[in-house]
Amino acid sequence: MNTFGNIFRLTSFGESHGEAIGGVIDGCPAGILLDTEFIQNELNRRKPGQSKLTTARKEPDKVEFLSGIFEGKTTGTSIGFIIRNTNHHSSDYENLREAFRPSHADYTYQLKYGHRDHRGGGRSSARETIARVVAGAIAKLVLKEYNIEITGYVSQIGTIHLDTHYKQLDLSRVETTPVRCPDPDIADKMITQIEEAKAKGDTIGGVISCVCTGVPAGLGNPVFGKLSAALASAMMSINAAKGFDYGMGFDGIHERGSSINDIFYKKETGDIGTRTNHSGGIQGGISNGEDIYFRVAFKPVATLLQTQTTVDKEGNEIQLKVKGRHDSCVLPRAVPIVEAMAAITLLDFFLLNKVNN
């Protein structure tokens, strides 16, 4: 179950401290110019060590493409790629061979598989998301040809909310703050909360919001292939994700139908649009041509730089002090991951919808 998608499909592999992270992208349209600078830049947005807010682990995270590209363009055949792991500090993890970190996947992997790579969380490490970012970057390149753009940003850290509607935000400023929040004042408060948590060896969660513009109407397939269901699955497959909603989501529950229904009208272009977009661009599981927007909740990182009580494989109580380099807050680095999964999903459904034309 390391494959995601129907037509545009990513199959990924790789452990935190193994030889490489990588994957195979199947179903990518042929003839797409592979802008490797753009792809590398997306990886850099996810990379550790970008700012004081993120882990100090330094990895070049340089992608090598092995197939599916000829003379700079995709050929329609499967694209294999790898990113070598270079900065192992595996000895930092020796004490995790027998111990289960609280709220990590150590225990469930051990129980399910009996044999696991304990180093840095192995396959359950967020390092696996590198493969998602590569595939997402390629998906973005294809989507750009159709003017479909995806922008994520941090809208909550701990108790600090950004409540401004996305239409009122200047999303071109997302990358200007290390926390990837487009409002500089809110960003400062978020940074303060992260630093407070970090100072205590503690961690902090938040919410990433994401806006997809230019998505044509018609993407999504009733009744189990709804675009909303696919986006939910995509987002909930990301490490530490605990919640997903779109449109008015959980916050629209107190509204009445009469205040939240989106009224149709004929746009100047002749197309039919809605005057409001509480639906979040998806109706009956199918995109309606309006902006798609959704949120993803992330829990605080499980890895604390504090001593915690836990058990070893035999169930003996032990005191665990985790070593290694860890983020106090993953949200800023998770923005490109959310975008990548959105891009993969949208391109997949864009291609799927071609069978209806």
Add this chain to the structure above:
Amino acid sequence: MNTFGNIFRLTSFGESHGEAIGGVIDGCPAGILLDTEFIQNELNRRKPGQSKLTTARKEPDKVEFLSGIFEGKTTGTSIGFIIRNTNHHSSDYENLREAFRPSHADYTYQLKYGHRDHRGGGRSSARETIARVVAGAIAKLVLKEYNIEITGYVSQIGTIHLDTHYKQLDLSRVETTPVRCPDPDIADKMITQIEEAKAKGDTIGGVISCVCTGVPAGLGNPVFGKLSAALASAMMSINAAKGFDYGMGFDGIHERGSSINDIFYKKETGDIGTRTNHSGGIQGGISNGEDIYFRVAFKPVATLLQTQTTVDKEGNEIQLKVKGRHDSCVLPRAVPIVEAMAAITLLDFFLLNKVNN
């Protein structure tokens, strides 16, 4: 894309005003005693006309099994079933042939397929969920053999919340209130809000919470086949669902890692458990043996018994007054649907996990 699941799979069909709703259940284990009374009872829980809170449309919603069962037991072959639609008032919908109801699927279906059954929403009607309830009931019968139980309840209607932790609730009382909220006082307040909305021809949304007990550790498959991702997809495929979270979800964001991590300990049984369960029974995408609990947000029903402005196929502005029989609030009837999708998902992953044993 009318199929859900990997091993235990439901493929469904049917329109609101067509001949029948039905489906095919594939991958059901052989030798399961088909308790038809239980199955019918599950359908009755979903049925319209149960109480004054729900639509007056009366349908017997009686399921007929056509295959896969021999001498009362499943044979392991595919189970075909149908539920005849008997109470059409299709003429109520004649004015929808050319019009798009706001926040409904009318427009997106028309745009995607060019030709649609406008009567009662056709395939986009929540009547399709009958097939889910049938498959879910069978899944529940199988899961019961392993002591896995699933209980949903309404935890929010409009502005009325049930904030009590599920462990403090008496879930055996869910069915005693028409709104399916186990706290009678909160239930009364919820009913009042529904009736207020109904009196105005308006509609109201809410949240369903769901608890799954007895789920063994080990269900779920990294990295895209996480149990949490599958549950999210299952829930977001339900009509009017706008959000999903599990464990502490969106509400846990303000917590720190140190307060939310679940500490492992050795239980009296010798198994390893967690002292708290903020994780919601899933860690690293795999069940850890604790209770799984999650929430699903539902928007207010789009169909209002008020005149609304909208457009026809040509984009001309029209005034639309919907006829027919409609719920002001779908939450009470959606409880068995949420449970059904949870049951289908859990059984599917339970069977999938057998390959690891």
Add this chain to the structure above:
Amino acid sequence: MNTFGNIFRLTSFGESHGEAIGGVIDGCPAGILLDTEFIQNELNRRKPGQSKLTTARKEPDKVEFLSGIFEGKTTGTSIGFIIRNTNHHSSDYENLREAFRPSHADYTYQLKYGHRDHRGGGRSSARETIARVVAGAIAKLVLKEYNIEITGYVSQIGTIHLDTHYKQLDLSRVETTPVRCPDPDIADKMITQIEEAKAKGDTIGGVISCVCTGVPAGLGNPVFGKLSAALASAMMSINAAKGFDYGMGFDGIHERGSSINDIFYKKETGDIGTRTNHSGGIQGGISNGEDIYFRVAFKPVATLLQTQTTVDKEGNEIQLKVKGRHDSCVLPRAVPIVEAMAAITLLDFFLLNKVNN
């Protein structure tokens, strides 16, 4: 595993002596005029009791469509359908409750599932192919809009071969002989062999050839989604099928590359074609625009009207005399089944290829 296809998908159900055979067709394009007369005619071609050559079991085999069609046209939503079983002689099969018919699926089903419907072979009966013929008929209706035609015929019965190349045959005559062989002289010899076998309570096998014309170049997806691999899987899923080849197949093995390679040339239309078509219309797993032709080998029916030695569930040796109504040769009735599976496969790949355009 009762689902076939990627985009155009059939999920089927039904036992020989159960309530009904049926299925769900997913992914059918919208707006297709459902020619029910054509569909029923396809079912009639498969039906028992067409001629003295086939079993006397008489069933109307009348299909009822339950969804996915509105005002005579497909809507793009899933099409549910059933065919009631009306002519059960289940008591004929009472002695098979405990016995395993040689070379039948009785034993393997019993072993795999522990609980089986022994009546008429249950799910393993060729009666399940009714659902394939329905889906195939709808696929043919879609393919016809693109001038893609599929014609099967019997090219071998026992020792009687039709060695004429299909281009030299008048395929419009296939339906004029009860054995569905377009050469009347060969057909007569085939009929004689069938009657000889029948007279002895014995059975006889053969080969069906199938020609697909008008298939555009480009269908098929390397490396595991080759059109040839999909056709092979489709054909080998038919009851009693034991072999598949396409183009020169097994018979081309003695040729050299220099004599069998198909030389390209520019056709008058400007398209590129091949002067010969030893490839059978598929190169590198992708259709090349030439006719696709293939063969399917069928073993003699396992059900003999002779006493056979076998065992019961406990392994005790018994003498078994099968009752009921059985074909001595399934080939004539299998022609529409082969065509149906070819149509389903070709339409599926036709739709899949749209994502490349």
Add this chain to the structure above:
Amino acid sequence: MNTFGNIFRLTSFGESHGEAIGGVIDGCPAGILLDTEFIQNELNRRKPGQSKLTTARKEPDKVEFLSGIFEGKTTGTSIGFIIRNTNHHSSDYENLREAFRPSHADYTYQLKYGHRDHRGGGRSSARETIARVVAGAIAKLVLKEYNIEITGYVSQIGTIHLDTHYKQLDLSRVETTPVRCPDPDIADKMITQIEEAKAKGDTIGGVISCVCTGVPAGLGNPVFGKLSAALASAMMSINAAKGFDYGMGFDGIHERGSSINDIFYKKETGDIGTRTNHSGGIQGGISNGEDIYFRVAFKPVATLLQTQTTVDKEGNEIQLKVKGRHDSCVLPRAVPIVEAMAAITLLDFFLLNKVNN
């Protein structure tokens, strides 16, 4: 469509003259000791340059595992692997940039994708089967733990047949002849035919037979997931494969049911077996515990070392002389590929069948 399998899945990538061939193996059971020597030996059996019969292209074909293995054992997570391409003579193929080799995939790839890697056939090169052999070798390692063994051999080259029943052959001798035929006299004749073809710059086809022993009863899933259908699909996905049959296959057609039915009996072990095995170990699509045997027909290689007439992209007639290093007969090297695809399929169905236990 570069993924094969349901539970045990191979997703592959790589072009003949690209950076590497590789793949991802998903669903491999955890705890399997990875015998890298065995895996490399399987690759060596497929490798060019083994004998005078095969192409002189020399590649080390050394596999590097990148994930899914920890301290020598599989972890249950996805296994990424690559094999670098080292011996490019890409300039040999410059004249193929604009030309279509007869009976190759050059034309169909160009037409489908518009942009292709012409060097050495790109993705359509049989070099992609390296990934199959790696996955097959791992599948064999798992199957061995259950005493399931798979042995392929060449049973026909050109007009030279090996007609001896496999039970009468000493299959341990397969590797002793360069042509992988276990009968040394027949092997000599086959070698002569290959050398004759080679001398003329011509090519020659043949048949590979394959025997699978120790397969437990119960593998296969009606009606579209038949083991026979999956094996057919697996084999027909191999380059140059034109036909598949199992059990008596095409050669059993002239038999009557009474002579070909397999009579059940109770074996000394208490299990039920069949006295003959014309069924080829599969009944009703499910393995019955007897040996599975099947055949795969391969056409003569399309690449001739002769001048051939063909067209360029614009359809202009040209004379093409292919350079490079090519096999006159792929059969000997295809034996491990056939075995690999059989191993992948059997393991996949073995794991799938666990859900029934």
